[in-house]
Amino acid sequence: MILPPYKILPSQIADAGKGLFVAAAVARGSVIIAPDNIHTVWPEQKLRGYAADSIEVESSVRWFENYFSLTPEWSDECYVNHSFTPNGLWHLGFIFAQEDLAAGTELTIDYRCVIGSGERLPFTDAASGREIVGLPWRDNLRLSAQQLLELLAPTT
Numbered sequence: 001m002i003l004p005p006y007k008i009l010p011s012q013i014a015d016a017g018k019g020l021f022v023a024a025a026v027a028r029g030s031v032i033i034a035p036d037n038i039h040t041v042w043p044e045q046k047l048r049g050y051a052a053d054s055i056e057v058e059s060s061v062r063w064f065e066n067y068f069s070l071t072p073e074w075s076d077e078c079y080v081n082h083s084f085t086p087n088g089l090w091h092l093g094f095i096f097a098q099e100d101l102a103a104g105t106e107l108t109i110d111y112r113c114v115i116g117s118g119e120r121l122p123f124t125d126a127a128s129g130r131e132i133v134g135l136p137w138r139d140n141l142r143l144s145a146q147q148l149l150e151l152l153a154p155t156t
Helices: 137-152
Strands: 006-010 018-022 031-033 041-043 060-064 067-070 088-091 094-097 120-124 131-133
Touching (some): 060 137, 088 137
Antiparallel strands (some): 060 067
């Protein structure tokens, strides 16, 4: 579920298609997207039995360890695009604002956290041209937990 008001518009990222844009300001550390209606979670081994361009694979995100949630009805959350310098933090199915976001900002996350360990996406990062390769689960969890702690730390 997407919490702030939002719009789906053409992405500002080259060749990304559509993007999800917040329609109201969002404060740093706020939850932007929270999991809801998760009805299917598969082990990666089962998921990899499907073709890479199948609806099952294309609608999946790594939930935890080697388990993926599937949302084949393609909710608007699928319009959050990739960046190696994202303004959203993916942590266990939630997306938090990594900075204050002005209305009209396109939401991005690091896709390395939502794909399988070592999985390579068929496209590269638009800004840098770097390959996007899934992080090992422990690195993924450690990185997102550290970033979340920094977001929630009291400011002095």
